[in-house]
Amino acid sequence: xxxxxxxxxxxxxxxxxxxxxxxxxxxxxxxxxxxxxxxxxxxxxxxxxxxxxxxxxxxxxxxxxxxxxxxxxxxxxxxxxxxxxxxxxxxxxxxxxxxxxxxxxxxxxxxxxxxxxxxxxxxxxxxxxxxxxxxxxxxxxxxxxxxxxxxxxxxxxxxxxxxxxxxxxxxxxxxxxxxxxxxxxxxxxxxxxxxxxxxxxxxxxxxxxxxxxxxxxxxxxxxxxxxxxxxxxxxxxxxxxxxxxxxxxxxxxxxxxxxxxxxxxxxxxxxxxxxxxxxxxxxxxxxxxxxxxxxxxxxxxxxxxxxxxxxxxxxxxxxxxxxxxxxxxxxxxxxxxxxxxxxxxxxxxxxxxxxxxxxxxxxxxxxxxxxxxxxxxxxxxxxxxxxxxxxxxxxxxxxxxxxxxxxxxxxxxxxxxxxxxxxxxxxxxxxxxxxxxxxxxxxxxxxxxxxxxxxxxxxxxxxxxxxxxxxxxxxxxxxxxxxxxxxxxxxxxxxxxxxxxxxxxxxxxxxxxxxxxxxxxxxxxxxxxxxxxxxxxxxxxxxxxxxxxxxxxxxxxxxxxxxxxxxxxxxxxxxxxxxxxxxxxxxxxxxxxxxxxxxxxxxxxxxxxxxxxxxxxxxxxxxxxx
Numbered sequence: 001x002x003x004x005x006x007x008x009x010x011x012x013x014x015x016x017x018x019x020x021x022x023x024x025x026x027x028x029x030x031x032x033x034x035x036x037x038x039x040x041x042x043x044x045x046x047x048x049x050x051x052x053x054x055x056x057x058x059x060x061x062x063x064x065x066x067x068x069x070x071x072x073x074x075x076x077x078x079x080x081x082x083x084x085x086x087x088x089x090x091x092x093x094x095x096x097x098x099x100x101x102x103x104x105x106x107x108x109x110x111x112x113x114x115x116x117x118x119x120x121x122x123x124x125x126x127x128x129x130x131x132x133x134x135x136x137x138x139x140x141x142x143x144x145x146x147x148x149x150x151x152x153x154x155x156x157x158x159x160x161x162x163x164x165x166x167x168x169x170x171x172x173x174x175x176x177x178x179x180x181x182x183x184x185x186x187x188x189x190x191x192x193x194x195x196x197x198x199x200x201x202x203x204x205x206x207x208x209x210x211x212x213x214x215x216x217x218x219x220x221x222x223x224x225x226x227x228x229x230x231x232x233x234x235x236x237x238x239x240x241x242x243x244x245x246x247x248x249x250x251x252x253x254x255x256x257x258x259x260x261x262x263x264x265x266x267x268x269x270x271x272x273x274x275x276x277x278x279x280x281x282x283x284x285x286x287x288x289x290x291x292x293x294x295x296x297x298x299x300x301x302x303x304x305x306x307x308x309x310x311x312x313x314x315x316x317x318x319x320x321x322x323x324x325x326x327x328x329x330x331x332x333x334x335x336x337x338x339x340x341x342x343x344x345x346x347x348x349x350x351x352x353x354x355x356x357x358x359x360x361x362x363x364x365x366x367x368x369x370x371x372x373x374x375x376x377x378x379x380x381x382x383x384x385x386x387x388x389x390x391x392x393x394x395x396x397x398x399x400x401x402x403x404x405x406x407x408x409x410x411x412x413x414x415x416x417x418x419x420x421x422x423x424x425x426x427x428x429x430x431x432x433x434x435x436x437x438x439x440x441x442x443x444x445x446x447x448x449x450x451x452x453x454x455x456x457x458x459x460x461x462x463x464x465x466x467x468x469x470x471x472x473x474x475x476x477x478x479x480x481x482x483x484x485x486x487x488x489x490x491x492x493x494x495x496x497x498x499x500x501x502x503x504x505x506x507x508x509x510x511x512x513x514x515x516x517x518x519x520x521x522x523x524x525x526x527x528x529x530x531x532x533x534x535x536x537x538x539x540x541x542x543x544x545x546x547x548x549x550x551x552x553x554x555x556x557x558x559x560x561x562x563x564x565x566x567x568x569x570x571x572x573x574x575x576x577x578x579x580x581x582x583x584x585x586x587x588x589x590x591x592x593x594x595x596x597x598x599x600x601x602x603x604x605x606x607x608x609x610x611x612x613x614x615x616x617x618x619x620x621x622x623x624x625x626x
Contacts, residue, residue, distance in 0.1 A: 024597045024599050025596045027599070031054070035056070038105065039211070039212055041107060041109075042067075042108065043060075044060055044070070045065055047064055053598070053599065053600055054598060070111055071111065081097065094134060097131075099142075102144075106144070116204075120206075120539055120540065124205075124491070124539055125471050127198055129489060131445075132195060136183075136193075138191075139194050140190075140234050141233055148196060150217075150220060151217065151219050151220070152220040152221070153250060162257070163260070168212050170262065172209060172213040173209050173265070174215045175216055175268045176196065177195050177217075178221055179191060179223070181271050183271065183416070188225065189222070189228050189234070189236040190220045190237070193218040196270060199268065200214045200215075202494075202495060203499075206542040207498060209495075221250055224240055248283070266291075266501055268290070268498065269291070269292040270292075272294070273332075274332045277292050288508075291497065295339075297490040298442075299339065299518075301488050301490050301493045301521070302414075302442065303340050303518045303522075305438075305440060306323070309409065309410055309436070313433075313436045320345065321349040322359070324407065325341065325361070326363065326399075326402055326410070327360065328411070328415045329414035329416065330363075333414040338362065342356045343356075345359065364380070367395070367398055368385065368396060370395040371384045372395040392405050393406075404428045407433060409432070413440060418443070418448045421455070436464060437463075438465040439467075440468070441466075441467070442467065442468065442469040446471075464533075465533050468487060472485045487539070491539070492521055492537070496517055496520075496550040497509065497553055499546060499550040500517070500550035502566065503550065503569075503589055504565070504574065512559070515556070517553050520551075547583055547586045558575050
């Protein structure tokens, strides 16, 4: 009998994905072990039949509370917390909110992700940017329960066996950091684990990746942060950072171990210092399925904003090749943006990349970067200006001097230095172009933003386009006018890149797939929105944005013949999908948090379970997708 039930289930699979009806899930635990496992725990939501099956009778209060009631109860508690902390410092309030969410995360992941998805605009700033920076700074003191995996310099030679300590049989998405450059906060060592945790929460919320198939990883190779080394609470390896071949041998061993167990897992590199960000990207991108979000994700989001700025100025996208852009910050993100923008100008204009670079100006902590500098980071060399090509500007010229002389269309900050766009710089931007100069203060967390939204509109004028990495409130300009704040955050890009790559079955993430993601984000906004100064969608729309971006990545992988398909959807099926069908396919494969019925393995082998056990196992296999 179970065969026809399975057939009926498989026939209605698309309906299941679209309506999020949960199928049964086989578990190997009973009693308190289930209550301690956040993947399976339902708190007081276990129905009586499951309590009997799983040995939970007497371990929970007798009343069964529905999932919706649990959700309402938590949100009431969360709202009470907001009222009780009114008037307290923002830092205190943010950490207090993070703690209550973290406790829920540790206890009941299904309820946690329902809270996050349904309140994404409100809660994303707590579990992601900007509060995640504050969490990382204090992580050793905040640590309560382990989450993710830690591979350290002391584990050399053991990683191939260590990777099997992770309890999930299948992992689709891994976010990896070495904690060497956490946001704009610098070297935080092992405390940088908060970044992969926060990123993967966004993968679940925005892309619908199954939380049982994600893995945050910290690669602890030491820290050069002396205050951490002297901190008795610090949880990491107490040694200076490994360098050179020692560092790369640890990284090689980890990457090989991961892909030995999970050959199709995607690894997202996050918050690596610049030299290792570029080195590891070059080293692994053609060997494994990986990408670096700081280099490639940030570049895509910024590029979408740059194209949006052209549209906001009432000009055709083809005029992007004429835009003069000043980039402040020569780290991995700044150089990633420059690389992508230069390639785009070269492609659109048909000129060489050398010629395309004439429109771009790079500034670091020592001022304008030119070929006259005595020492220049190799990654920045391609963007150094020849002084002979500059009129009235010299090596090390300040931001203000460059803005006054160049009169850029866009001033883009990825410096990690709070307030570097001061009043003088912003007033100079007011005079740069006649129609809507763009100011992007993209550094995180909020304290490291190059300027605030209020400062930008006050000093650069009302006639600007403004974007930031951290969230700011829109600015009241008076007379019913609003200065719109655009959060140019990587969350618009990386979930779609990851999900689209996963569903396409591509073994590598190509420049064409990344370009398709950026162009999709650019086209998401209507002309009416753009004219209002709105370059990016509301975070409330993040699942729809991710579905569109993910579908664009799938189509690009198919066009480049990198797609291999996933499950019963192969290359031929993907190739014959229309644009609308591809979006539907991506959206249909997004996980949504609902309690699924739990069946213990031994229960399936009992007399009454013998008939149903193959069905349960088969359904569990189908349901254990993304």
